[in-house]
Amino acid sequence: MKKELTTPPELICLCKKCMYTWTPRKDHPKACPECKSRAWNK
Numbered sequence: 942m943k944k945e946l947t948t949p950p951e952l953i954c955l956c957k958k959c960m961y962t963w964t965p966r967k968d969h970p971k972a973c974p975e976c977k978s979r980a981w982n983k
Contacts, residue, residue, distance in 0.1 A: 956981040 954970060955962050961975035973981035
């Protein structure tokens with residue numbers, strides 16, 4: 942049996958520059974891990 946890991950939607954970050962989604966390691970990430978934009982949430 943394979944278990945799927947589900948992350949609550951409030952813990953997923955979305956970069957508004959490149960549309961990348963990820964689960965952050967910290968509460969307030971400084972930059973998008975994909976495009977490295979520091980304005981990922983603006």
